[in-house]
Amino acid sequence: AGDAEAGKAKSGMCVACHGADGNSLAPMYPNLAGQHAQYLESAIKAYRDGQRTGGTTAMMTPMAANLSDQDAADLAAYFSQQKLKQK
Amino acid sequence: AGDAEAGKAKSGMCVACHGADGNSLAPMYPNLAGQHAQYLESAIKAYRDGQRTGGTTAMMTPMAANLSDQDAADLAAYFSQQKLKQK
Structure with a gap:
């Protein structure tokens, strides 16, 4: 299972687009705050494993390339444990 | 631009997994509530256009196949206008 403290320490390259707390900085980037951990984990692996193309995948694939399971x-x-800021 | 009322009327096939209000029914399915509309739109099109594979794409690609822009x-x-239920 994931360790949120360890995840925070590894989140440095995520925050420029997704925000330090998972509230993204532009509407083309998805919020991660409050999303299900199981889904986030599967999405990261899908980018890493080349299963997603198009859109902003050109950014995400190299970001995820060196991530272990x-x-x-x-x-x-x-990110799943962060609070989504809602209007 | 998207019309939320029209979207609600078209959301019938989404709700079995993503919930009537975008709060998903199982952790393998992402919440849609509170997500940026621009991101959701790009994701739907990516599924429709075959740019995503693996994971639960086997479900999403046929769901999206007949959706117009x-x-x-x-x-x-x-879905972007729905409220995410947070713990």
């Missing part, structure tokens, strides 16, 4: 679980745990 | 925008508008 544990990294993916840790990041998913961290 | 306007359908995608309408659905994105609707």
Whole structure:
């Protein structure tokens, strides 16, 4: 299972687009805050494994390329536990 | 731009997994409530256009196959305006 503290420590390269707390900085980037960890983990792996193309995948694939399964679980745990800021 | 009321009317096939209000029914399915409309629209089109594979894409690609660009925008508008239920 993912370790949210470890995920936070690994989240440095995520925050420029997705925000330090998972509230993204532009509407083309999805919010991660409050999303299910299981879904986030599967999405990270899908980018890493080349299963997503098009759109902003050109950014995400290299970001995810060097993440281990544990990294993916840790990041998913961290962002899923953040609070989505809603209008 | 998307029309949220039209999106609601078109959301029938989404709700079995993503919930009537975009709060999904199982952790393998992403919440849509509170997500940026621009991102949701791009994701729907990516599934429709075969740019995503793996994971639960086997479900999403046929769901999205017959959606027009306007359908995608309408659905994105609707779900983005729903409230995420957070723990």
